[in-house]
Amino acid sequence: MMDYDKIVSPVVSALPPSGIRKFFDIVAEMEDAISLGVGEPDFTTPWAIREAGIYSLEKGQTHYTANAGLMELREEICNYNERKYGVTYNPKSEVLVTVGGSEAIDLLIRSIISAGDEVLIPEPCFVCYKPCTIMAGGVAVPIETKEEDEFRLLPEQLKAKITDKTKLLILPYPNNPTGGVMSKADMEAIAEVLRGTDIMVLSDEIYGELRYGDEKHIPFSAFEGMRERTIVVNGFSKTFAMTGWRLGYALGPEKIIKLMTKVHQYGIMSAPTTAQFAAIEALKSCDNDVEEMRREYNYRRRYIVDGFRAMGLSCFEPLGAFYVFPCIKSTGMTSEEFCQNLLQEEKVAVVPGNAFGESGEGFIRCSYAYSIENIQEALKRIERFVKKHSK
Amino acid sequence: MEEILNILDKEKGSVSRAKIAQMLGMEEKEVADKIKKMEKENIIVGYNTVVNWDKTDKEVVTALIELRITPQRGEGFDKVAERIYKYPQVKSLYLMSGAYDLAVTIEGKSMKEVALFVAQKLAPMDSIISTATHFVLKKYKEEGIVFEDDEKDTRQVITL
Numbered sequence: 007m008m009d010y011d012k013i014v015s016p017v018v019s020a021l022p023p024s025g026i027r028k029f030f031d032i033v034a035e036m037e038d039a040i041s042l043g044v045g046e047p048d049f050t051t052p053w054a055i056r057e058a059g060i061y062s063l064e065k066g067q068t069h070y071t072a073n074a075g076l077m078e079l080r081e082e083i084c085n086y087n088e089r090k091y092g093v094t095y096n097p098k099s100e101v102l103v104t105v106g107g108s109e110a111i112d113l114l115i116r117s118i119i120s121a122g123d124e125v126l127i128p129e130p131c132f133v134c135y136k137p138c139t140i141m142a143g144g145v146a147v148p149i150e151t152k153e154e155d156e157f158r159l160l161p162e163q164l165k166a167k168i169t170d171k172t173k174l175l176i177l178p179y180p181n182n183p184t185g186g187v188m189s190k191a192d193m194e195a196i197a198e199v200l201r202g203t204d205i206m207v208l209s210d211e212i213y214g215e216l217r218y219g220d221e222k223h224i225p226f227s228a229f230e231g232m233r234e235r236t237i238v239v240n241g242f243s244k245t246f247a248m249t250g251w252r253l254g255y256a257l258g259p260e261k262i263i264k265l266m267t268k269v270h271q272y273g274i275m276s277a278p279t280t281a282q283f284a285a286i287e288a289l290k291s292c293d294n295d296v297e298e299m300r301r302e303y304n305y306r307r308r309y310i311v312d313g314f315r316a317m318g319l320s321c322f323e324p325l326g327a328f329y330v331f332p333c334i335k336s337t338g339m340t341s342e343e344f345c346q347n348l349l350q351e352e353k354v355a356v357v358p359g360n361a362f363g364e365s366g367e368g369f370i371r372c373s374y375a376y377s378i379e380n381i382q383e384a385l386k387r388i389e390r391f392v393k394k395h396s397k
Numbered sequence: 398m399e400e401i402l403n404i405l406d407k408e409k410g411s412v413s414r415a416k417i418a419q420m421l422g423m424e425e426k427e428v429a430d431k432i433k434k435m436e437k438e439n440i441i442v443g444y445n446t447v448v449n450w451d452k453t454d455k456e457v458v459t460a461l462i463e464l465r466i467t468p469q470r471g472e473g474f475d476k477v478a479e480r481i482y483k484y485p486q487v488k489s490l491y492l493m494s495g496a497y498d499l500a501v502t503i504e505g506k507s508m509k510e511v512a513l514f515v516a517q518k519l520a521p522m523d524s525i526i527s528t529a530t531h532f533v534l535k536k537y538k539e540e541g542i543v544f545e546d547d548e549k550d551t552r553q554v555i556t557l
Contacts, residue, residue, distance in 0.1 A: 030554040044552045305404065305420035312419045378420070 017141060024133050024361065032346075033355040041355040042372040042384050045182060047247040047328070049302075051284075052295040055246060058287035059280045067279060073271040074263075075103025075255070076282045082289040083255055093228050093238075099260040102267050103277045107212045107241035107254035109270070112138045114208050114237050114256065115174070117265040119144035123173040128159045129363025130331075131178045132210065136363075144173070150365040153333060156322050157186035161195040168199075174206045177226055180213040183362045183371035184331040185307075185324020189221055197229040206262075207236045212254070213327040215245040215296055218304045221325075227257070234259055237266075242281075244327075245296055246288040251281035303328050306374040306381055313385040314372075317392050328375045331359065335368040337395045344370060347395075352387035401431055402441070409540070410444030447540050459488075459504050459533040460511045463497040464519065465526040474498060477524050486514055497529070508532060 011019075033039055050056075074080065080097035087093050095101055104110040111134060119125060121143040127135045129148045136146040149167050151157040164175070177196070179188045188196070200207065209226035217223050227236040241254025256266060307324065314321040314332040321332035334344045341358035348354050359366030374381060404417050414432065418425040435441045450457035464481075468474050474492055481501060482490045489502040501519070505511040512530065520528050536544055 034554055044555075046552055046555070048550065048552070050548070301400075301403070308422045309416070309419045312422070378416070382416075 021137050021140065030355065030357075033349065036349065036353065039349065039353040039355055040380060040384055040387075042374070042376060042381070043355040043357050044375060045329070045373055046249040046375060047244060047299065048375045048377065049247040049299050051246065051248050051251070052288075052292050054291055054295075055248065055284045055288045059251075059284035062280055062283035067283060069279060071103075071276045071279050071282055073276050074101065074267050075277055076279075076286070079103060079282045079286050079289075082286050083257075086289045087225070087257065091223070091225050091228060093225050093233075093257075095257045096260070100257060100263055102256045102263050102270060103282060104241075104254045104256060104270060105274055105277050106243060106252045107210065107239045108134055109274065110237075110239040110241075110254050110256040110266070111135065111208065111210065113266040113269050114239070114258075114262070115139055115142050115144070116269050117262065118206060119173060122171060124169060124171040126164065126167050126172060126175045127363075128163075128176065128178060128181075130157070130181075130183050130359060130366035130369070131176070131362055132182045133362065135176050135178070135208075145171070147172075148363055148365070150363075151184075151186070152365070153320070153322055153331075153369070157181060157184040157331070158188055158192050159196060160192075161199045164196060164199050168203070168205070172203075172205055174208060175200070177207055177209040179209075179211075180217060180223070180326020182213065182327050183329050183357070183359065183366065184322075184369075185327050185329045186322075186331075187217060187221075187324075187326040190224055193224065193226060193229055197226075197232050200235065201231050205235065207232065208239060209236055210239045212239065212241050212244050214240060216300055216303060216328060217326050218300075218307060219325045225257075237262060242285050242288055246285075246292060247299065248281070248285070248288065251278065251284060253277055253281040253285050303374065306376070306378060309378060310372065310374045310381050310385065313381070313389075317385075317389040318396070319392065328373055330372050330374065331366075331369050332372065333369050334392075337392060339395065341367055341370060348388065348391050351394075352391045354384050354387045354391075356388075398431060398435065401428060402435070405432075405441065405444075407541075409446060409542075411446075445540070447542050449536070449544050451536075456506050457504055458506065458508055458511055459502065459536070460508075460515075461531045461533065462501040462503060462515055462519065463529040463531075464499040464501060465528075466498040467524045467526060468498075469524060477522060480522060481519065484514075484518065486511075 030043060080101040083101055084095050084097045115138045119142040123144045124147050125139040125144050126147050126149055128151050139146040147167055149163050151159055207226060211225060214223040225238050227233040227238050237256050237258035239256050242248040310330050311321055311323055319332040321330060324330055337344060341360045345356055345358045357371040359369030359371060400421055401417060414429045415425045418428045466474060466477055469476055478490060481487055486503050486505060487501055488504050491500045493500050503511050503514060515528055515530050
């Protein structure tokens with residue numbers, strides 16, 4: 007008999023399973039449960055994009071691409087970023103096409119983090135930064151963001167956590183799970199703290215196109231002095247409703263992109279070819295589809311925020327992504343208790359806030375990547391639940 | 398205003414004022430007033446329901462008819478168009494560019510009824526030069542709505 011406990015890596019073995027996963031394994035077995043749990047668009051990929059993928063298959067484009075991705079795609083990525091945000095990158099040396107934004111995150115962390123290096127992670131946040139850091143031998147240093155600050159990262163919070171071991175700051179805005187965003191002024195304040203340091207920044211801008219309100223998204227690399235220290239991670243999943251195609255990209259300084267490409271080439275070779283051809287079409291011709299989806303999300307966003315406030319929960323107004331993060335402390339339950347009881351009593355699945363870091367305790371994440379009818383029914387049930395348990 | 402129209406257009410009017418207000422972050426009264434105003438100004442011309450008659454017992458036959466017309470002095474196509482659209486059988490009427498002038502959609506109980514309508518009412522009109530009748534065999538999509546759409550939520554459990 008093999009003793010697997012002696013064989014497995016203690017580091018990997020000790021990684022906690024994701025709190026979301028744990029919770030939704032229960033949901034999967036429950037009939038007629040309705041969900042506000044899923045963190046991906048409900049829209050199907052726009053037809054023009056799907057057709058471009060199909061067409062590439064018909065033409066027999068079934069081979070690997072260059073390690074860094076199809077040149078034409080890299081050029082279109084650069085065109086898109088220049089057209090949308092006014093930032094310029096060299097398609098030959100400053101772009102890497104990856105398997106989703108999440109691969110780019112892993113690549114960057116593995117490329118620059120060694121034993122003992124500290125990575126600053128504003129929480130609550132997407133679940134992968136911390137495990138990636140730990141697997142690279144680094145030390146994850148959480149920075150608690152707060153509801154009263156609309157879950158923004160404040161410059162003094164950042165300053166307080168910087169040590170001489172700080173190597174990397176994660177900037178996950180617009181934010182999953184809170185829906186929080188950083189304004190231009192907020193970002194400038196963070197840039198000011200970083201100027202003159204050697205700290206690198208991983209700006210996870212996967213939800214960048216899903217911003218509501220007056221301000222548009224600005225890549226962190228557009229701020230003075232930030233380009234040389236910033237890797238922008240972006241992708242097609244959220245913007246173009248292409249989650250299953252698994253395609254993202256990283257933009258950054260040549261030296262870093264080169265390192266990341268090296269790791270990528272040994273682990274992945276190249277991102278899926280069909281997805282790359284489809285993505286070219288997405289960047290070229292789908293601005294209207296994106297705008298249409300954004301508009302629809304915005305309707306739902308207002309609707310769901312209004313719904314939570316109407317039932318007496320405090321819910322700050324999220325201006326990005328497709329999540330709301332209402333506070334459930336008034337029920338006296340922990341996030342996990344709330345979610346488990348809600349599922350048992352009303353058959354509604356939402357995600358406990360503490361799955362995204364300790365500072366998410368007392369909150370729940372609700373996705374509004376669902377039809378208005380689905381949201382309406384879920385709100386009705388949650389309201390009944392909250393009324394019953396409010397103290 | 399455009400936002401209200403977008404929602405009404407998508408929901409084919411079957412959405413309450415209160416819900417629109419919530420979706421747009423407005424007061425219900427404000428929404429109701431704006432809609433009333435747009436109805437008055439004929440910006441909102443009407444509300445319709447898209448029915449798949451094939452799933453009912455009622456027999457409905459639809460045909461598209463191309464009409465070529467001699468425009469009348471001083472009236473253009475409007476006068477003859479009016480004579481056509483006043484028939485309740487006419488579901489839509491467009492003035493077209495290209496090979497023919499008016500596109501008429503007719504609904505009737507049977508092919509015979511539709512054909513007779515064309516032969517007896519449309520063809521004899523003075524300014525009509527020719528008609529071409531095309532019967533609809535199957536409707537896939539109407540008013541932006543796909544008829545046989547059973548899109549289910551197939552998203553799986555994933556960590557993110």
